[in-house]
Amino acid sequence: MLDFPDNETTTFWVGTKEGNVYQANRYDRAGAKAGLDQQDIYKGHAGRVMRLRFHPLAGPVDFSDLFLVASVDRMVKLWRAKSLAKPSTTAHTIPPVYSFDEVDDYVYDAKWHLAHPAVFGTADSSGKFDSWNSNNDTEVSAVTTNVGMGRTINKLEWDHKDGRHAALGCSDGKLYTYDIGDIVIPGESEWTGLQKTSCGDGQQ
Structure with missing residues (x-):
């Protein structure tokens, strides 16, 4: 799985079957060579x-350097992407900012809400x-819903109109839609709140 930060077309991040994430460049850029950057793990x-x-x-506030990673290890982790302007010359490990591990099974999807900066969903x-x-x-989810009678939920999308609804793709071939209410309406302090939350020290 891979994703590009918004407004970025050259550099992307890719997840592996081993569970690691790497930055990759489509072209040579800012001292970094095209291909997979194996210095930053x-x-x-x-x-x-x-x-x-x-x-x-x-x-x-610009949070475009934050990304979520969902894994079969039953966890979702939050990382802050390393600056593109500072490519590493020696190998080193970048730990996650937070781990969200109160999940029952393999996590197939995780997606940020489109209006509330601190809200995201997992399936x-x-x-x-x-x-x-x-x-x-960061330890307990705000809302939990069982969908599809125990069948795998493998895709999540937020409603682009009002953000109150989540569409969930299920392995039973059905699409489920849920209204999760007012928790997705951001208050005035949500952006500065996430600023503080995302300045973690590599909590595991």
Whole structure:
């Protein structure tokens, strides 16, 4: 799985079956060669990466360097991407900022909300959809819903109109839609709150 930060077309991040994440460049750029950058290893997962999603670029604070990684190790981790202007010359490990590990099974998807900077959703193979607010709690999700009678939920999309609805693709061939209410309406302090939350020191 791979993803580009918003407004970026040359550099992307890719997850591997070993659970590591690497930066990759389509072309030579700013002292970095085209191809996979194996000097910076985003290490923290113990199983295959199923989804990698960057924060959408919107609002008064730029969080476009934050990305979520969902894995079969039953965890979702938050990383801050290393600056593109500072390529490494020696190998080193970049730990996650946070680990969200109160998930029942393989995590197939994780996606930031489009309006609330600190909210994201996760979908797992037990059929559970969780909505998290990382400003309020990094250990327990804000909303949990069991979907599809235990069948795998492998795709999550937020409604682009009002953001209150999540569409969930299930292995039973059905699409489920849920209204998760007012928790996705951001307050005035949400952006500065996520600024503080995302300045972690590599908590595992």
